[in-house]
Amino acid sequence: MLTGYQRVSRRIPCRICGKPDWCSTTKDHNIAFCARSVTNADRLSSKGWGIFYYDRRSATPVQARRTQPKEKTKYPKSNSVAPIEIRHRIYRALIRLSPFPEYSELIYGNEWLFRQEQEFRRCGILPKLATERHRLVRSFIKSHLKEEGTISTFKGVPGFWQGSNGRPRLGSDLDYDGDLLLIPFLDSTGLIQACQLKVIGKAKSTSGKYQWLSSIGKREGCSSGTPLHHEGSVGFRGKTPTTVLVTEGVLKAAAAQHFLPDRYVVANGGVATSHQEIVKAARQKILEIAFDADCFTNPHVARAMATLLALRIREQQFLFCDKPTKILAWDTRFKGIDDALIAGASLKYLEVSDWLGLLTPECFEEASHQLVGISP
Numbered sequence: 001m002l003t004g005y006q007r008v009s010r011r012i013p014c015r016i017c018g019k020p021d022w023c024s025t026t027k028d029h030n031i032a033f034c035a036r037s038v039t040n041a042d043r044l045s046s047k048g049w050g051i052f053y054y055d056r057r058s059a060t061p062v063q064a065r066r067t068q069p070k071e072k073t074k075y076p077k078s079n080s081v082a083p084i085e086i087r088h089r090i091y092r093a094l095i096r097l098s099p100f101p102e103y104s105e106l107i108y109g110n111e112w113l114f115r116q117e118q119e120f121r122r123c124g125i126l127p128k129l130a131t132e133r134h135r136l137v138r139s140f141i142k143s144h145l146k147e148e149g150t151i152s153t154f155k156g157v158p159g160f161w162q163g164s165n166g167r168p169r170l171g172s173d174l175d176y177d178g179d180l181l182l183i184p185f186l187d188s189t190g191l192i193q194a195c196q197l198k199v200i201g202k203a204k205s206t207s208g209k210y211q212w213l214s215s216i217g218k219r220e221g222c223s224s225g226t227p228l229h230h231e232g233s234v235g236f237r238g239k240t241p242t243t244v245l246v247t248e249g250v251l252k253a254a255a256a257q258h259f260l261p262d263r264y265v266v267a268n269g270g271v272a273t274s275h276q277e278i279v280k281a282a283r284q285k286i287l288e289i290a291f292d293a294d295c296f297t298n299p300h301v302a303r304a305m306a307t308l309l310a311l312r313i314r315e316q317q318f319l320f321c322d323k324p325t326k327i328l329a330w331d332t333r334f335k336g337i338d339d340a341l342i343a344g345a346s347l348k349y350l351e352v353s354d355w356l357g358l359l360t361p362e363c364f365e366e367a368s369h370q371l372v373g374i375s376p
């Protein structure tokens with residue numbers, strides 16, 4: 001699918017910041033890499049660039065000009081997404097047909113066992129081989145036909161698309177390097193909105209590489225977007241939350257919800273995503289931000305954190321609301337809040353001004369830039 005990269009130019013400026021230099025894009029223009037802006041980026045690159053899956057966005061600051069190279073893709077790139085009930089039903093059935101194995105060679109020790117118990121129970125496995133995924137889709141169709149008496153349609157379910165023979169396909173048309181963990185992202189009512197994929201194996205930590213299960217740019221395919229996961233819809237059901245806690249990633253959210261049951265936990269897919277949804281979920285409530293410890297030392301992460309803080313503070317000012325906003329910190333030997341909680345480390349609750357005071361100079365520079373004109 002990726003046809004290579006190209007630099008932006010005067011003729012084809014960056015679709016995110018509108019400038020003709022620094023940034024780049026894939027040749028098929030599906031993905032933009034912006035060196036200047038990470039606001040609402042789908043991901044951050046290791047260099048701190050914003051990575052934007054362009055066709056998920058209907059409106060960007062600078063629309064690409066018509067003079068671009070002829071698009072090779074014949075399919076509409078942004079098919080609309082099916083209603084949540086349909087997505088939920090299909091993803092749930094998929095996970096049931098291909099569940100995370102209960103006892104397997106994936107067990108690495110007690111901590112891993114704990115994670116399996118707490119976090120992996122609801123995950124599925126996306127097989128690495130395309131042929132196995134075809135088989136999975138076929139068995140889904142068979143069981144759906146048996147149970148519902150109808151042929152299932154996958155239209156508008158991110159990750160599914162239509163092969164050249166008209167048959168439904170799932171995931172990449174190529175083999176992956178290994179089996180992938182299929183991680184459901186739940187909405188505020190507990191329904192599965194989309195799924196993330198994570199390579200299983202050697203990496204014991206939960207902060208490996210994640211990608212969305214999407215079928216952007218494929219025939220009848222569509223994008224997953226970057227939804228906010230509501231762990232609280234499972235662990236907090238029926239209660240009225242006073243505090244919303246946000247982490248990066250579903251697996252960390254599950255651990256946080258387990259250890260901090262009086263919080264309503266949500267998780268974004270990466271530090272730079274879903275800021276609006278986070279602010280909305282925490283409206284008129286206390287907001288606790290528990291991003292990885294590198295928000296003190298990595299300028300790109302600090303910038304993303306400050307962007308979220310700025311949005312939160314502006315909304316609070318607009319609503320004349322003064323519910324606290326806290327940044328969580330812990331022993332820096334632990335990267336994520338999950339590891340800190342599992343190890344029994346204590347948490348510190350920082351004010352925004354405390355956080356700013358603890359940043360490295362580069363981080364402070366990036367963060368204060370986002371907070372110009374705002375008094376936290």
Ligand SMILES: [Zn+2]
Pocket residue numbers: 014015016017018019023033034035036037
């Ligand atoms: Zn740019």
